[in-house]
Amino acid sequence: MSPERRPPDAQPEWMRRQERSNLAILRLMVWISLSFGRQVGRIVLHGIAAYFVLFAPAARRASRDYLHRVLGRWAGWRDGYQHVLSFASTIHDRIYLLNDRFDVFDIEVHGGEQMIEAAKTQPGALLMGAHLGSFEVLRAMGRGKAGLKVAMMMYEQNARKLNATLAAINPKAMQDIISLGQMESMLEARDKLDEGYLVGMLADRSLSDDATIEVNFLGAPASFPLGPWRMAAMLRRPVYLMAGLYLGGNRYELHFVPLTDFSQVERGSRDAAIRQAVQTYADSLAALCHQAPYNWFNFFDFWQKK
Numbered sequence: 001m002s003p004e005r006r007p008p009d010a011q012p013e014w015m016r017r018q019e020r021s022n023l024a025i026l027r028l029m030v031w032i033s034l035s036f037g038r039q040v041g042r043i044v045l046h047g048i049a050a051y052f053v054l055f056a057p058a059a060r061r062a063s064r065d066y067l068h069r070v071l072g073r074w075a076g077w078r079d080g081y082q083h084v085l086s087f088a089s090t091i092h093d094r095i096y097l098l099n100d101r102f103d104v105f106d107i108e109v110h111g112g113e114q115m116i117e118a119a120k121t122q123p124g125a126l127l128m129g130a131h132l133g134s135f136e137v138l139r140a141m142g143r144g145k146a147g148l149k150v151a152m153m154m155y156e157q158n159a160r161k162l163n164a165t166l167a168a169i170n171p172k173a174m175q176d177i178i179s180l181g182q183m184e185s186m187l188e189a190r191d192k193l194d195e196g197y198l199v200g201m202l203a204d205r206s207l208s209d210d211a212t213i214e215v216n217f218l219g220a221p222a223s224f225p226l227g228p229w230r231m232a233a234m235l236r237r238p239v240y241l242m243a244g245l246y247l248g249g250n251r252y253e254l255h256f257v258p259l260t261d262f263s264q265v266e267r268g269s270r271d272a273a274i275r276q277a278v279q280t281y282a283d284s285l286a287a288l289c290h291q292a293p294y295n296w297f298n299f300f301d302f303w304q305k306k
Contacts (some may be wrong), residue, residue, distance in 0.1 A: 061301075
């Protein structure tokens with residue numbers, strides 16, 4: 001395996017994008033949603049989606065490129081609008097999920113039994129997520145179900161305003177967060193795993209100096225970060241893909257897909273196992289994208305040559 005590495009001062013496009021959220025608008029949305037209910041709050045989402053489709057040309061181009069690939073046809077304005085509206089809907093729903101309002105949603109779980117059964121022989125498991133659907137569905141359900149403990153490893157810089165707002169809604173929601181990019185991050189993750197936690201991280205975006213690996217994704221080469229997989233290999237735990245797909249209305253599907261078990265991998269076979277795991281991850285992501293095409297929330301040129 002020959003990973004690619006960016007120059008130290010080169011940032012990926014998603015990190016260079018200026019954060020477009022406005023703290024006052026976010027707080028207004030929270031107040032409207034909690035005061036008048038989800039249906040009234042969702043009315044505002046249509047205006048937000050229309051604004052971004054019209055006035056965020058770079059994101060619109062990236063959305064169209066992705067939708068061409070996943071839909072296998074020309075993606076028009078209506079597709080782009082639906083794409084952004086799905087993203088806005090999952091952000092809006094976090095308001096309720098963070099307040100333990102599970103009664104608002106119809107959440108169906110697929111593949112969780114296998115993961116729970118595996119946890120009986122070895123505590124803890126790693127969940128590789130993506131900017132696909134809502135990871136918050138998992139964390140919220142973890143808080144709502146006894147015995148299911150979830151910690152999340154996060155890179156918070158690009159969403160600091162949103163996270164500050166959500167933390168103000170429910171301070172408990174920001175517990176069990178492990179900050180990425182610190183020396184003690186892996187030690188904290190190991191301790192959580194030993195306590196039986198599910199430790200999740202998003203494995204589809206790299207930081208500025210991350211090594212990457214190129215695999216096939218939706219019919220073309222794409223670069224994925226190696227850092228999460230190297231950490232998983234060192235922690236020697238089973239790894240699952242997790243995605244909370246938004247299906248419209250109040251419906252979500254929470255998917256767990258087994259990817260690999262690094263506790264069974266010999267040290268000399270680690271690089272080959274990582275490459276295979278990343279490709280399996282990309283294939284599983286692609287399958288979920290085809291299942292729910294408007295759930296991919298990477299609004300930048302994902303297939304650009306790094």
